[in-house]
Every structure is written in C-alpha cells, then in structure tokens.
Amino acid sequence: MRDKRILLIIGGGIAAYKALLLIRQLKGAGAAVTPVLTRAGAEFVTALSVGALVGEKVHEALFDLTSEAEMGHIELSRSADLIVVAPATADLMAKMAAGRADDLASTLLLATDTPVLVAPAMNVRMWTHPATQRNILTLQGDGVRFVGPDEGEMACGEYGPGRLAEPEAIFAAIRAALVQGPLTGRHVLVTSGPTHEPIDPVRYIANRSSGAQGTAIAAALRDLGARVTFVTGPAEVPPPEGVQVVRVQTAEQMLAAVEAALPADVAVMAAAVADWRVENAGAQKMKKVAGEVPHLSFAENPDILASVSKGGMRPRLVVGFAAETDDVLAHARAKRLRKGCDWIVANDVSPATGIMGGAENAVTLITETGEESWPRAAKEVVAQRLAARIAGALDG
Numbered sequence: 001m002r003d004k005r006i007l008l009i010i011g012g013g014i015a016a017y018k019a020l021l022l023i024r025q026l027k028g029a030g031a032a033v034t035p036v037l038t039r040a041g042a043e044f045v046t047a048l049s050v051g052a053l054v055g056e057k058v059h060e061a062l063f064d065l066t067s068e069a070e071m072g073h074i075e076l077s078r079s080a081d082l083i084v085v086a087p088a089t090a091d092l093m094a095k096m097a098a099g100r101a102d103d104l105a106s107t108l109l110l111a112t113d114t115p116v117l118v119a120p121a122m123n124v125r126m127w128t129h130p131a132t133q134r135n136i137l138t139l140q141g142d143g144v145r146f147v148g149p150d151e152g153e154m155a156c157g158e159y160g161p162g163r164l165a166e167p168e169a170i171f172a173a174i175r176a177a178l179v180q181g182p183l184t185g186r187h188v189l190v191t192s193g194p195t196h197e198p199i200d201p202v203r204y205i206a207n208r209s210s211g212a213q214g215t216a217i218a219a220a221l222r223d224l225g226a227r228v229t230f231v232t233g234p235a236e237v238p239p240p241e242g243v244q245v246v247r248v249q250t251a252e253q254m255l256a257a258v259e260a261a262l263p264a265d266v267a268v269m270a271a272a273v274a275d276w277r278v279e280n281a282g283a284q285k286m287k288k289v290a291g292e293v294p295h296l297s298f299a300e301n302p303d304i305l306a307s308v309s310k311g312g313m314r315p316r317l318v319v320g321f322a323a324e325t326d327d328v329l330a331h332a333r334a335k336r337l338r339k340g341c342d343w344i345v346a347n348d349v350s351p352a353t354g355i356m357g358g359a360e361n362a363v364t365l366i367t368e369t370g371e372e373s374w375p376r377a378a379k380e381v382v383a384q385r386l387a388a389r390i391a392g393a394l395d396g
C-alpha cells in the first residue's frame, strides 16, 4: 500500500463509522487517503473526525472555491490510484449508474478513469429492489468492483443482505484492486464448491466437493490482478478475500448467478454441480412412516458450463473441470467437446486419490492443441499454474 493514494468517498448511513476504521487501517499500511464526505455522510460522521484521522483536508462541496483553487475536482479524482466508495448508498449507486454529476462525489466518479471499488450499505429491501440490482449490473458492466454487502442484522432491525462489509474485507478488496498484473483490467468468473439440492426444508443431496480448488483458483487469478466474481455453493473452505462473492445453494441458483455476472473475459467452472435435483421436494419436512420409504423423483439440472460455452455472452476463454473416477482422459476429452468449452482440467476423483475434499490435486490440462499432465501438488500450486496459463492465453 506504500505510495498508493486512495480517494475515499464516504456516503450516508449508520455504517459510515466503519469508514473511520478503514482509514486507520489504510494509513497503518502506508497508503495516503484523500477523503470526500457527501452531505448524507456528514450526517453520520463529522469532517473533523475524518480530517483528524487522515491528516488532510476533507473535501465536501463541489463549488468550494478554495479547494478548486488548490486542486480541481478533475485532478482530485485522477491523482488517486483507486477510488473507494464506502458506504455507498442506493442513491449514490443510482447516480453512478446514470452518469449524473450533481455533487462533488458523483462528479468525481464521472470525471475519472481511475478504477472504482464500491462497498454498498443499505436496507435489505433497497438492496433487493430491482432498480438497485439493475444499477449494480450496469456498474459491474462498467468495470466497477464491489465488496459486500454482508448479510445479517441491520441497524433498522431487519435481517438480510445490505450490511456494509467489514473494514478488513474492504481493505482486502482495496489491496486486490491495486494489484498490477497480467490480468489487471480483466473480469474472471469462477464457480466453486458443491451445490445442495433440497429434498425438503431440512434435508438435501450434496457431494464431497470442499471448494478448495475453486477457492485457490480465484485467489491465484486475483493475485494476477483480475477482478474476480466468485460464485460458490456451500463450501467447506471460506471464500478468498478481495473477490466479489456470490453465495448460492442449488444448481439453478448457480446458473442465475453466473448469467448475472457476465460479461467476463474468462470463466473457470470448478464447481461440482449436482446433475439432478429432486423434482418432488417437499415444502414441509417429510415425516417418517413406519415400514415405508420415500420415493424421490429427479429432474435434470441445467448444465452451467455448457450453457455458458454455447451462450451469446460466451467469455473469450471458458475452462471446465472433469471429475472422473475411471477412464479419466477419454471422458475428459469427450466432455470438452460435448460442453463446448476451450479447456478441460481433468482430475481423478476416485476415493483412493484423496483429491476430492483433500489438499492436493493431480490434473491434466486438455486444450484445443494438446494435453499436459501436471505433477501432484497442493491445490494452490495447481491454481497458480492454471492462472498463469490463463494470463498467457489472453495475452496471445
């Protein structure tokens, strides 16, 4: 973070106090912070406390002549390495999506070509409102990065998504956004983990995927500078820091989240998606009846990899996985052609290998032009190797 300048726009909301904690963390890491306080933000934290923490002038009004003389708002926005909006209100995001510039914060955001990271915070209904969700899609399409919001108890007493991400998570997202690497400016979509297909409200069908390989891939791509959207089923390992996490349960939800995350330059589908869902899943818990067993009927789940590979918004490079227990390479080659992806990472998930749910992986990368078997190694090492290959492919 040394020598990095962050322009921090503090919007309105109870969570604005967390921006003060974030400033302390950024300063502690050696970053310079230029604060901008919106009118709504100033209702929750004072310019005095923000200014005292950063040791710099707090910018508040668009037509502040003194500061215009010192530094024009255009320059203010461009001299930063990253613009961070935390907390970002629904209103501020709507202005950003519409390209409006009627106060200092929105003008800075419109006048800049500096990367932008947004940490939203709002009431759950405002977050889930179609207008807000539409604005988020627009902003993501413009290359804006997001961190959070988290799910939980809200200051207004409601429960759900809308809480500002914790300062540590925002800090990790800032660090990731500042990485200059071969994938800087690229958007990569990664799916990971198992899916859970409900039988009834308390039971589900799942598989042994821990999410470790997908998580390591997302982290490795992040470390090369990519903006990563990480769509994950209920995995055992926590998602990596500094990526946009979208949590899902079922294959159908995963498909919807993947479609919402497009366009992307690259998609890596590491999730172990359930092939079937229970068609006659119960709305209530199924009761045990002595001497009887339930009869489940199954419906086929959408094939997310095939649908992305063959869809209209196909990323330039689509990478699938092939989890096999026999005839690994033959099945994997056939899978690559059947699903229409560019590359397949084939792995043997027979129980004896200990790969599914384990810490190591041994894979063969199958591309249009050839096959390479990589030695068994930690999933992180396999991930770094794959990320480097991806960067190389986009370069060419």
Ligand code: CTP
Residues within 6 Å of the ligand: 191, 251, 269, 270, 271, 272, 273, 274, 275, 301, 302, 303, 304, 305, 306, 319, 320, 321, 322, 323, 324, 335
């Ligand atoms: N996949 C997917 N959607 C599905 C099933 C699989 O996107 N409904 C993706 C996985 O993420 C992986 C690839 O397809 O990248 C292959 O998954 P795998 O489980 O090996 O293959 P299946 O399609 O399930 O085929 P089979 O069960 O016959 O091996």
